[in-house]
Amino acid sequence: xxxxxxxxxxxxxxxxxxxxxxxxxxxxxxxxxxxxxxxxxxxxxxxxxxxxxxxxxxxxxxxxxxxxxxxxxxxxxxxxxxxxxxxxxxxxxxxx
Numbered sequence: 001x002x003x004x005x006x007x008x009x010x011x012x013x014x015x016x017x018x019x020x021x022x023x024x025x026x027x028x029x030x031x032x033x034x035x036x037x038x039x040x041x042x043x044x045x046x047x048x049x050x051x052x053x054x055x056x057x058x059x060x061x062x063x064x065x066x067x068x069x070x071x072x073x074x075x076x077x078x079x080x081x082x083x084x085x086x087x088x089x090x091x092x093x094x095x096x
Contacts, residue, residue: 007061011052014068018049020089021075027084038083045071 027038048071055064078084 004061007065011056011061011064011068014065014072015049015052015056017089018045018068018071018075021072021086022046022049025075025084025086028082033083038078041074041078042084045074047071048074 025042027035027042048067052064052067052071055061055067075084075086079086
């Protein structure tokens with residue numbers, strides 16, 4: 001596989017994973033931060049996901065991947081803190 005095709009495949013898998021997260025995400029009650037702050041962080045993650053699509057459309061695959069990874073990091077942090085719950089999608093999501 002050539003480097004660009006590898007980046008394209010990674011972009012596709014990360015994007016699909018975030019689509020699954022956003023479709024299964026549940027906010028948990030009783031968290032320390034106000035729910036509005038948790039929702040704000042989720043909203044930022046959604047913005048990074050949308051930005052990734054924009055960058056990908058402009059053939060800026062590396063920047064698109066970075067945007068997806070940043071969004072995933074925000075969501076992972078909230079999940080680790082027990083503030084949200086979601087499922088990763090696909091084989092790639094199960095690996096990491």
